[in-house]
Amino acid sequence: MTSVDTARPQASVTLNPLRWRRKWLDMDRNEAVLRWAQTGWGQTILHVAFLGVLFLLPAVRTKHFVLIAIALVLSAVLPARRMAVLTAVGAVYFLLRPLKHEEHYLVFDELWTSYGTSAPTQIGFVLFGLVFIAFAAAMIRNQVTRKAGFIARRPIQFMLFLCVGLSAATIALPDTHPLFPPAWIFLAYLTGSFFFLGYILLDSRSKLALPIGQQLGFLRPVWAATSVPFKGPAYFRKFEAGNADELAISRLKALKLVVWATILYWAWDIVFNRILYGGLEFPQLDDAIAATAAGADQAVAVRWAIVGAAFLAQIIVFGAYIHAFVAVIRMAGFKVPRGMAKPLASRTISEFWGRYLFYFKELLADFFFYPAFQRYFKRFPRLRIAFATFAAAFVGNILFDVISNSPYFATRGFLSMIEDLSSYIIYAAVLTVGLIWSQIAQKRPKPEDGWWRYDVLPRVQVIVFYALLQVFDDTSGVVPAGERITFFFSLFGVTP
Amino acid sequence: MTSMNIQSVRETIADLLAERGQGTEFRDDESLFDSGRLDSIAAVNVLLALETEFGVDLSDPDFDVSRIDSLDEIKALLGATTS
Numbered sequence: 407m408t409s410v411d412t413a414r415p416q417a418s419v420t421l422n423p424l425r426w427r428r429k430w431l432d433m434d435r436n437e438a439v440l441r442w443a444q445t446g447w448g449q450t451i452l453h454v455a456f457l458g459v460l461f462l463l464p465a466v467r468t469k470h471f472v473l474i475a476i477a478l479v480l481s482a483v484l485p486a487r488r489m490a491v492l493t494a495v496g497a498v499y500f501l502l503r504p505l506k507h508e509e510h511y512l513v514f515d516e517l518w519t520s521y522g523t524s525a526p527t528q529i530g531f532v533l534f535g536l537v538f539i540a541f542a543a544a545m546i547r548n549q550v551t552r553k554a555g556f557i558a559r560r561p562i563q564f565m566l567f568l569c570v571g572l573s574a575a576t577i578a579l580p581d582t583h584p585l586f587p588p589a590w591i592f593l594a595y596l597t598g599s600f601f602f603l604g605y606i607l608l609d610s611r612s613k614l615a616l617p618i619g620q621q622l623g624f625l626r627p628v629w630a631a632t633s634v635p636f637k638g639p640a641y642f643r644k645f646e647a648g649n650a651d652e653l654a655i656s657r658l659k660a661l662k663l664v665v666w667a668t669i670l671y672w673a674w675d676i677v678f679n680r681i682l683y684g685g686l687e688f689p690q691l692d693d694a695i696a697a698t699a700a701g702a703d704q705a706v707a708v709r710w711a712i713v714g715a716a717f718l719a720q721i722i723v724f725g726a727y728i729h730a731f732v733a734v735i736r737m738a739g740f741k742v743p744r745g746m747a748k749p750l751a752s753r754t755i756s757e758f759w760g761r762y763l764f765y766f767k768e769l770l771a772d773f774f775f776y777p778a779f780q781r782y783f784k785r786f787p788r789l790r791i792a793f794a795t796f797a798a799a800f801v802g803n804i805l806f807d808v809i810s811n812s813p814y815f816a817t818r819g820f821l822s823m824i825e826d827l828s829s830y831i832i833y834a835a836v837l838t839v840g841l842i843w844s845q846i847a848q849k850r851p852k853p854e855d856g857w858w859r860y861d862v863l864p865r866v867q868v869i870v871f872y873a874l875l876q877v878f879d880d881t882s883g884v885v886p887a888g889e890r891i892t893f894f895f896s897l898f899g900v901t902p
Numbered sequence: 903m904t905s906m907n908i909q910s911v912r913e914t915i916a917d918l919l920a921e922r923g924q925g926t927e928f929r930d931d932e933s934l935f936d937s938g939r940l941d942s943i944a945a946v947n948v949l950l951a952l953e954t955e956f957g958v959d960l961s962d963p964d965f966d967v968s969r970i971d972s973l974d975e976i977k978a979l980l981g982a983t984t985s
Contacts, residue, residue, distance in 0.1 A: 612966065644936045743938035757921070760941055771942040779946055780965060787950055794946070845943075850921065 434658035443654035449482055452657050456737050459664045463671055463730050469631065473499050477628040478737050485653070488739055489616065489646075493623025500626035501535040502528070506598040506633050506810055513817055514594065517587040538595040539622055542603050546618050549610040561607040562773060566805075569596060569812055576816035586816075594813040598633065599625050601769060601806075605638030608772065612640040629734040631727070633810050636735060636742065636765050637772075647739040660736035663744070667729035670722050678719040691716035692885050695877070698896050699889035709897050717873040721749060724763070753851050753864035755844035755871055759799075759837075762872075774802030792842045800838040804831060807881050826883025829890050833878035840871060907955045911976060914951040918944040930973040942967065948976075956980055 420426070433439045442448040457475050461467050466474065477495040481488045505511055511527075518530040545561060552558040572593040579586045596603075606621045615621070616639050624639045647653035682688045689697065694712045698704065728745035735742050745764050752758035760767050778797035783790040807830060814823050851864045877894050878887070892902060916926040918940055934940045940948075945967045949960050952970070958980065970976050 612968070645938075751923075756943070760943060764941070768942055775946070776942065776967075779949075784959075787954075791946070791950075 431662065434655045434662070439658065440651060440654045443658055444650050448654075449657075452661060453478060453482055453737075456657075456661050456664055456733070459661075459668050460730065460734070462668050463726070465631070465671075465727050466730055470499060470503065470628070474628050474734055478734070481738055485739075489620055492628060492738060493616075493620045496623035496625065496627045497539070499628055499630075500539075500599070501532050503626070504531055504535050504538070504598055505594050505813075507813075509817075510594050510598070510813055513813070514591060517591060520587060534591050534595060538592070538599070539625070542599075542606070542622060542625060543618055545603065545607060546610050546621055549607055550618075562604050562777075565596065565600060565604065566809075569593065569600070569809055572596065573812045573815050576813070577820055581816070590813060590816055597809050597812050600809050601633060601773070602626060602630070602635045604773060605635050605641075609638040609640035614640040614643040616640075616643070629731045629738070631731055633806075634766050634769060636732070636745070637768060642735070642740045642742070645740045645742045647741065652741065653739050656736050656739055656741040659741060660733045663729050663736060664733035667726045667733060670729065671726035674719060674722040674726060678715070678722070682715060682719075688712070688715065691877070692880075695885050695889050695893040698893045706897065706899055709893070713873050713877065713897065717869075717876055720876065721746075721762070728763070728765075750869060751865065752868050753860075754848050755840045755868055756848075757844075758868050758872060759841060770798040770802040770806070774798040774805075788846050791845055795842045795845060796838050799841050800834045803834040803837070811881070822883075827881055829878045829883070829885075829887035830881045832887060832890075833875060833880075836875055836878070840875075908973070908977065910955050911948070911951050912973060914948060915940070915973070918947055928973070930977075932973075933971050935967055936971050945970065952976065952980065 429436075443452055457471075457478070460474070461471060473495055477492055480491045480495070484491055505514065514530065515527050518527050523530075545557070545565075548554050548558050549561060557564045572589050575589040576586065576593055579589065602625050606624050609615055610621065621639050624635075627635075629636065647656050683690055689712055691712055694702075694704070694709065698709070725746045732742060732745045743764065747761050747764065749758050749762040752761050775794045775798035779790060779794035782793050804827065807827065811823060851860045853860050874894070874897070877890050880890070895901070915928065915934065919928065920926050922940065922944070924939060928934065928939075934948075935942075935945055948970055952958060952960060960979075969979050
């Protein structure tokens with residue numbers, strides 16, 4: 407200790423919120439906090455705090471909060487068996503909630519009772535779930551043994567053919583036919599788990615592959631909320647905490663992220679849901695589109711404000727949900743990257759696409775971009791990238807929804823479902839053109855371009871592009887594509 | 903394999919890191935993709951650079967990106983491919 411040290415004033419407790427914010431953000435780098443987070447009390451308080459904050463998010467509270475809590479607590483109590491615990495809870499989650507859409511559960515219920523059984527529908531989920539798990543296990547084993555050569559070489563194409571065959575069968579067969587229920591149920595299971603199983607199959611020959619039994623737990627890991635998996639089991643192993651320090655860091659990062667997710671969610675709920683769209687009755691985008699098509703006379707500036715508000719609201723609420731589920735993954739001990747990272751700071755169209763929905767973009771890249779890039783136009787680099795981008799952003803993007811929705815073909819009608827996608831086809835086409843241009847021709851701004859051309863203009867261009875694009879980002883078909891086109895042109899003062 | 907070629911690949915990786923708002927410094931044994939510093943689209947750019955600079959064909963559909971996770975692994979891969 408020097409005289410200078412003794413003369414330095416003692417650090418006092420500060421009320422400056424910016425300093426508290428900095429302490430909060432830096433806590434996973436603070437040695438004292440890291441040591442505390444590894445104690446019994448520290449782990450207990452971290453889990454109670456995490457689950458308490460997570461409970462404030464309705465999207466989790468009303469779905470599978472209890473399973474998440476069980477998985478996290480058991481993982482903490484049995485750290486050496488973390489992967490086995492997550493696998494077991496994942497299997498339970500899959501057996502209880504195997505399908506994608508709520509409407510699919512109603513159809514399953516009808517088909518289950520058509521078998522003349524009085525047993526609860528949950529028994530049916532477990533029975534068919536076990537059959538599907540046996541199918542998945544056979545697929546994974548085949549990736550290792552390669553007995554069925556074509557399936558081992560092209561597992562995703564094989565599943566796609568299976569989806570097409572089952573969809574055709576459910577469309578062709580009357581629902582009173584004895585083959586209809588098993589065909590529809592298998593299709594619903596397959597499409598609900600398509601990309602989860604796909605990732606398992608892609609990973610199964612990796613050097614980090616788990617035993618087959620544990621891979622099956624990733625058919626529906628406990629952090630899964632939609633049909634977009636956060637990558638496959640081998641990916642999680644890369645990020646798995648290897649010691650107590652890394653686990654503490656991962657959990658502290660999880661707590662920070664879930665708090666941020668909750669702030670975003672409640673900001674969205676209060677500012678947009680309750681005040682803007684509730685109290686002030688500001689028009690929502692789809693309502694404004696329908697009203698414009700019906701001849702409503704609104705100022706162009708108001709329409710732009712509607713588009714801007716909807717875009718901002720969507721980013722905030724998507725961010726809240728994505729952060730919440732990534733936080734669960736981190737709390738389980740896997741320090742994976744965020745699913746959304748400052749999208750509004752993007753300076754190019756392709757950068758935004760990567761920052762906005764990181765794991766969906768990765769899914770499209772893993773299942774569509776890479777395979778196309780590895781196979782086609784190898785001698786023409788720019789065409790190669792353009793075609794691979796088309797395969798991912800257009801074909802993959804649309805196929806993702808077609809696969810997820812294919813059980814609807816039999817219940818809502820094939821042509822009706824395809825018609826509902828027409829707006830999304832426009833969306834995917836424009837997005838594809840934008841991404842190809844961005845990757846091949848867009849000039850990347852540099853700091854030396856100056857504040858306006860580096861910090862402002864590129865970001866404004868990207869935000870306007872994606873804000874306008876959301877006018878067509880719809881797969882429900884509730885507001886037809888024609889009305890969306892009319893609204894789009896009305897933003898520029900062009901009305902029919 | 904020349905040091906000039908490797909330097910070019912290093913510059914490509916540094917550019918990709920800079921584009922993603924990250925520091926351009928990285929060690930030869932540092933994980934680039936598994937660590938999340940670079941994403942799968944960046945991997946394509948690295949693959950293209952390797953094909954252009956070294957004339958190797960890495961277009962096997964089963965090619966695993968983890969084989970180019972660090973500059974050391976890239977050197978090992980190129981050593982195996984070009985030998």
